[in-house]
Amino acid sequence: MKRSLGTAIALVVVTASILVFGFYFHAAAQPQLQKVYIGSSPALSSAGIFIALERGYFAEEGIEAIEKTFSSASAQFMPSLIRGDLHVGGGNISPGLYNAFNEGHGVRIVADKGFVGKGCGYLALIAAIKNVPDGDPSKFRIKKGYTMAVTARGVTQEIVTERWCRKFGLELSDIRLVTMPYSAFVPALANGSLDATVEIEPHVARAVAEGAAIRIAGDEEAYFDPYQQSAAIFYSEKFITEHPDLAQRWMNAYLRGLRDYNDAFFHNKDFDEIVKILIKWTKVKDAALYRKMVPVGLSPDGALNIQSLRQDAQWMHDHGYVKKPVDINQIVDTRWIEAALKKLGPYTPPSQ
Numbered sequence: 001m002k003r004s005l006g007t008a009i010a011l012v013v014v015t016a017s018i019l020v021f022g023f024y025f026h027a028a029a030q031p032q033l034q035k036v037y038i039g040s041s042p043a044l045s046s047a048g049i050f051i052a053l054e055r056g057y058f059a060e061e062g063i064e065a066i067e068k069t070f071s072s073a074s075a076q077f078m079p080s081l082i083r084g085d086l087h088v089g090g091g092n093i094s095p096g097l098y099n100a101f102n103e104g105h106g107v108r109i110v111a112d113k114g115f116v117g118k119g120c121g122y123l124a125l126i127a128a129i130k131n132v133p134d135g136d137p138s139k140f141r142i143k144k145g146y147t148m149a150v151t152a153r154g155v156t157q158e159i160v161t162e163r164w165c166r167k168f169g170l171e172l173s174d175i176r177l178v179t180m181p182y183s184a185f186v187p188a189l190a191n192g193s194l195d196a197t198v199e200i201e202p203h204v205a206r207a208v209a210e211g212a213a214i215r216i217a218g219d220e221e222a223y224f225d226p227y228q229q230s231a232a233i234f235y236s237e238k239f240i241t242e243h244p245d246l247a248q249r250w251m252n253a254y255l256r257g258l259r260d261y262n263d264a265f266f267h268n269k270d271f272d273e274i275v276k277i278l279i280k281w282t283k284v285k286d287a288a289l290y291r292k293m294v295p296v297g298l299s300p301d302g303a304l305n306i307q308s309l310r311q312d313a314q315w316m317h318d319h320g321y322v323k324k325p326v327d328i329n330q331i332v333d334t335r336w337i338e339a340a341l342k343k344l345g346p347y348t349p350p351s352q
Helices: 002-029 044-054 073-083 095-102 156-167 182-191 203-209 237-242 244-267 271-281 306-318 335-344
Strands: 034-040 063-069 088-092 108-112 123-127 147-150 176-179 196-200 214-218 231-235
Touching: 034 044, 034 073, 034 244, 044 063, 044 088, 044 244, 044 271, 063 244, 073 088, 073 095, 095 306, 108 244, 108 335, 123 156, 123 182, 123 203, 147 156, 147 182, 156 196, 156 306, 182 196, 182 203, 196 203, 203 214, 231 237, 237 244, 244 271, 244 335
Parallel strands: 034 063, 034 088, 147 176, 147 196
Antiparallel strands: 088 231, 108 231, 123 196, 123 214
């Protein structure tokens, strides 16, 4: 009996030792995830980042993605990106980006994070109902003296506002341009403070659903040759020089997120699941709005419209927002998306 008891105890000890050893061996065998700090806004154009995070694509690349959201992404995170506190940024193309580059900071534009093109007019011209004859968008005209708004001066939104003015035979100087956040545009249209403006989804769909304004057309009707690159992914100089392999792995995961987004919004694959992710991470909490909104343009291959970037950078310089001309060929770095495409292959839509 004593021998059996001793044998049993020995077996328990041996088994426990094996389990403990196995646990530590397994833990040691698991590579430690490397932290990557990302700065972006809780906007729909950040969908690729949020999807890659929630679906574990960053983790599969050995990355612990630490997302920091900013209400006004580009303006707020640019100092951190320049210092290297953030590895990756995602936001609108702005004069601050180009001025920082011209001052010797090594921030680079590396991938798409939002474009306005055919079927992707998520930025659109909307107007106060009183300014649209018979409620017919085709009868609307921007008139001299109209008050319109932008979120900031010198950004791509101001560029497309100028194009809208020219479409109706006016110049930007013919209207009164004020600044306010996107969330204030629709109330200002309703109370008469604004006559028309370029608004972003989901505010466009919400304004139409509530009868507060009329959607005239997506920005692709004014900025169409080429389509406008409105936002992008940026890498910090520190990320590029000190962690190039990590930068590549981040891009591999990001492209997978972009492809899931396109599968959902243009081919209805896993739509409800993707919407749940976006509800969690963005400011759009109403699931019904996702069926009503015009989707953000996000290239499934991360492709950038270089011609649009070059044109808008020149506009910013000509209007005094960028101090000296920008060499787009130097600030744009496409090697990351090119390498990701070699690994993943070109995007193939899901079978219908």
